[in-house]
Amino acid sequence: MKKTKHLLCCHLVLMLILFACVAMPVTASETPYDNQGVHGYVVRLYETVLGRQPDEIGLNEWYQLLVSGSQTGAQVARDFFMSPEYLEKNTSNDTYLRDLYRALFDRDADGIGYEEWMAQLDAGVPRINILKGFVDSIEFSELCNRFSIEKGTVEGEYYGPELTGTEKFILRLYKTALGRDADEEGMTSWNYILANKIQSGADVAFGFIFSPECIKMNLSNQAFVELLYSALFDRGADSEGLATWMHELERGMSREYVFSGFVNSIEFGELCAAYNIDKGDFYVRCIDPDKPMVALTFDDGPSAHTPRVLDALEQYHQVATFFVVGTCASVYPEYITRAYEMGCEIGNHTYNHPDLTRVSYAEIQNQINKTNALIYKATGTYATVTRTPGGSVNNTVKNAINNPIILWSIDTVDWKTRNTQATVNCVLNNVEDGDIVLMHDLHKPTAAAAEIIVPALVERGYQLVTVSELAQYRGNGLENHKVYYGFTN
Numbered sequence: 001m002k003k004t005k006h007l008l009c010c011h012l013v014l015m016l017i018l019f020a021c022v023a024m025p026v027t028a029s030e031t032p033y034d035n036q037g038v039h040g041y042v043v044r045l046y047e048t049v050l051g052r053q054p055d056e057i058g059l060n061e062w063y064q065l066l067v068s069g070s071q072t073g074a075q076v077a078r079d080f081f082m083s084p085e086y087l088e089k090n091t092s093n094d095t096y097l098r099d100l101y102r103a104l105f106d107r108d109a110d111g112i113g114y115e116e117w118m119a120q121l122d123a124g125v126p127r128i129n130i131l132k133g134f135v136d137s138i139e140f141s142e143l144c145n146r147f148s149i150e151k152g153t154v155e156g157e158y159y160g161p162e163l164t165g166t167e168k169f170i171l172r173l174y175k176t177a178l179g180r181d182a183d184e185e186g187m188t189s190w191n192y193i194l195a196n197k198i199q200s201g202a203d204v205a206f207g208f209i210f211s212p213e214c215i216k217m218n219l220s221n222q223a224f225v226e227l228l229y230s231a232l233f234d235r236g237a238d239s240e241g242l243a244t245w246m247h248e249l250e251r252g253m254s255r256e257y258v259f260s261g262f263v264n265s266i267e268f269g270e271l272c273a274a275y276n277i278d279k280g281d282f283y284v285r286c287i288d289p290d291k292p293m294v295a296l297t298f299d300d301g302p303s304a305h306t307p308r309v310l311d312a313l314e315q316y317h318q319v320a321t322f323f324v325v326g327t328c329a330s331v332y333p334e335y336i337t338r339a340y341e342m343g344c345e346i347g348n349h350t351y352n353h354p355d356l357t358r359v360s361y362a363e364i365q366n367q368i369n370k371t372n373a374l375i376y377k378a379t380g381t382y383a384t385v386t387r388t389p390g391g392s393v394n395n396t397v398k399n400a401i402n403n404p405i406i407l408w409s410i411d412t413v414d415w416k417t418r419n420t421q422a423t424v425n426c427v428l429n430n431v432e433d434g435d436i437v438l439m440h441d442l443h444k445p446t447a448a449a450a451e452i453i454v455p456a457l458v459e460r461g462y463q464l465v466t467v468s469e470l471a472q473y474r475g476n477g478l479e480n481h482k483v484y485y486g487f488t489n
């Protein structure tokens with residue numbers, strides 16, 4: 001009994017659908033289209049673009065898309081003009097234009113406007129761009145007002161009648177790295193940057209391959225390397241090369257490092273030459289977990305001598321950690337900014353260097369907070385590591401400081417000797433993988449020592465890293481309220 005009833009129902013529904021689709025065109029009075037404006041707009045597009053009455057299913061779908069706000073009037077118009085049904089008509093440019101006028105302006109084509117659009121179509125401008133011109137106009141906006149629908153807009157396609165070398169290079173990055181056509185705005189701004197040599201080919205390639213859009217694709221290591229081959233070498237990966245790069249990634253080298261290997265190659269140079277663009281030099285600091293590393297730290301600054309330390313680090317693409325004192329940070333904030341922008345770490349060394357074991361809990365926090373505010377002003381971020389003056393620590397100090405507390409494994413005593421050679425010897429005779437070295441950029445002999453120590457350590461194969469990096473690669477990271485001395489074995 002139940003089954004029969006069910007079947008009967010189905011039958012009735014089917015009859016109704018067939019009746020609606022085939023037997024007669026749909027009119028507003030028969031269906032619950034509460035929004036007469038939207039309904040009228042969709043019916044209009046069927047009539048003017050496709051030249052027929054709407055079918056019930058299609059009408060309902062378009063109606064829902066517009067009413068729910070998931071599509072705008074412009075987008076629906078585009079989809080009608082891009083529909084297989086319309087494309088099958090194989091319209092001439094003339095017909096296409098006249099259809100646009102009829103559908104979107106509700107009038108016949110006029111002389112001057114028509115001529116201008118025709119000239120563009122004849123020059124090869126994509127039809128979608130002409131449609132964009134129509135939907136972005138006041139006239140279309142008036143039509144949408146008439147039907148009380150949201151106008152919106154559509155994206156045009158990038159179009160250049162004669163692509164320059166820089167444009168072609170950018171277009172291939174869009175296709176290979178992002179898997180899509182260039183949008184006009186993106187193409188214009190990238191082309192400006194590349195053509196005016198504001199950035200090199202390698203920099204622009206970096207901008208694409210490390211863009212949020214590309215990162216969102218969540219590429220596997222292999223897919224990432226293959227992308228580099230196609231985007232930067234214009235070929236598929238050879239098995240040997242692929243295996244080599246995969247091995248580098250698996251042992252902990254970064255994707256930026258692999259990228260730099262590609263763009264610094266002869267093959268990428270040849271690709272750039274073919275597009276007549278400047279390849280540029282590309283450097284990215286990358287930590288090799290298999291090579292020794294050490295964290296140089298400089299306390300009590302910044303001072304007039306800090307730039308010498310920074311110059312030495314910069315020249316060899318190395319970094320250090322600066323534990324700054326608030327009284328100095330307020331005098332030389334620009335050195336803190338520079339150090340931070342070089343990739344150095346900025347640590348907190350209190351405001352005016354008291355022995356924290358001899359002041360109150362509130363005063364400890366006051367010392368830290370005042371300096372943190374200055375660090376924030378110079379870098380836009382707070383210190384993630386703190387060093388207590390003189391290395392004084394007790395439980396109150398540990399509790400009061402909401403940072404890892406970084407002490408040292410090599411004390412150069414540079415503040416006492418004030419002797420460049422003594423400082424150099426102390427570091428070079430004692431350094432081991434994982435050390436944290438204590439120095440003071442407040443003193444001129446220390447700045448001179450840094451100029452010798454940095455290249456000497458690099459020569460020995462050391463990587464100069466920040467304290468946080470050292471903790472990441474040689475320890476298990478850092479925890480707040482804990483004291484660290486170094487990460488040697």
Ligand code: ZN
Nearest residue numbers: 299300389390
């Ligand atoms: Zn100090």
